[in-house]
Amino acid sequence: MRLIEYLEGIVEMVSSRTATVADEEKPRVLLFGLSPNARESGGAGDVLCTDTIESHFVTDIVHARNAYEQPGGWKIVSTEHVLALDPDVILLPTDWGYHPAEELYEAPYYRNLRGLEAVKKKRVYALPWTPYNCAKRLEYPIEIMVIAKAAYPDLFQDIKIHRWVLEFYQNVYSVDEKTAEELRRIQWLDWTVQADF
Numbered sequence: 001m002r003l004i005e006y007l008e009g010i011v012e013m014v015s016s017r018t019a020t021v022a023d024e025e026k027p028r029v030l031l032f033g034l035s036p037n038a039r040e041s042g043g044a045g046d047v048l049c050t051d052t053i054e055s056h057f058v059t060d061i062v063h064a065r066n067a068y069e070q071p072g073g074w075k076i077v078s079t080e081h082v083l084a085l086d087p088d089v090i091l092l093p094t095d096w097g098y099h100p101a102e103e104l105y106e107a108p109y110y111r112n113l114r115g116l117e118a119v120k121k122k123r124v125y126a127l128p129w130t131p132y133n134c135a136k137r138l139e140y141p142i143e144i145m146v147i148a149k150a151a152y153p154d155l156f157q158d159i160k161i162h163r164w165v166l167e168f169y170q171n172v173y174s175v176d177e178k179t180a181e182e183l184r185r186i187q188w189l190d191w192t193v194q195a196d197f
Contacts, residue, residue, distance in 0.1 A: 003138075006171055010141040011061055014148045017155050018063040027151050028067040029058050030087035030118070033074070033095025034103055034110075043076035044113065046095055053136060054093060054127075057144050064089070064151040079112050089150050090118045094130040098188045101126055125150040125197070128187045138172055139187065149197065162192035 031048035038045045048054050049072035058064050067087035068075075092099045101124040104110050118124055128142050142165055149156040162184070169180035184190065191197070 003172065007138065007141055010168075011144060014144055015061050015063070018148065018152055021063050021152070026063060026065045027088035028085075029062075029064045029089045029091060029147070029151055030067040030082070030085060031055065031058070031093060032082070032090050032104075033093055034099040035095040037096055038076045039109060041076055042078075044079040044082050044110075045077065046074045047077050047082075048093065049073055049075055054091075054130070054143070054147075057140075057147055058151070061144055062148045062151055064147070082113060083116065086116055087118050088123065090116070090124040091147060091150060092124065092126045094127070094188075098129070099126060100191055123150065126188065126191055128189050139168075142168060142187070142189075160192075161197050162189070165189060165192070 031052070031054050033046035033048070035046050047068040048066075049068060049070050050059075050066055051071050052073055055066045058066050067085045068077075090104065092101065092104070101122075104113060104119060104124050105122075113119060125146060127146055128139065130143060131137065142161075145156075145159070145164065146161060149159060149161060165184050166177060166180040169175055169183045170177065173179075173183070175183070184192075
């Protein structure tokens, strides 16, 4: 029960901080997978549609907007479609591997997306290791917290993910700080240290 209360407490804290944001101020967040398979199929990548748990995190807990408002799960989209969406924030889930923000900023195969506002303003963030197929685990509040801080940096300026996540691992798994740092690394969150995010 203590574990459930701790996890739900994080979700409730995020939700309460963002609950009063006016609709016109809610950022448009694109959940954009940089899958090499999508590129091989002629697309720019995959988007997560509104029937995904990640979209639920964005819209119902963080109170932002999913920039891709179509129902369904995953969908391959073209470069032109992503440019037309032009989201305020881009989040990069696990999609056939880890994809750091630098891939969208620097990879030659994404040069046509460098005109996106989120890219120009450096508002692209990698989500932690994100299992799919209904495989959310105890770490789901980390995902929510990254989404929240990416969408609303001012509302979450008191939280540094790279430090907060160490406390999270220690509270959830009763591990020491060194082990928590290793968990942060294997969940692909060391970028938060480098970016002081």
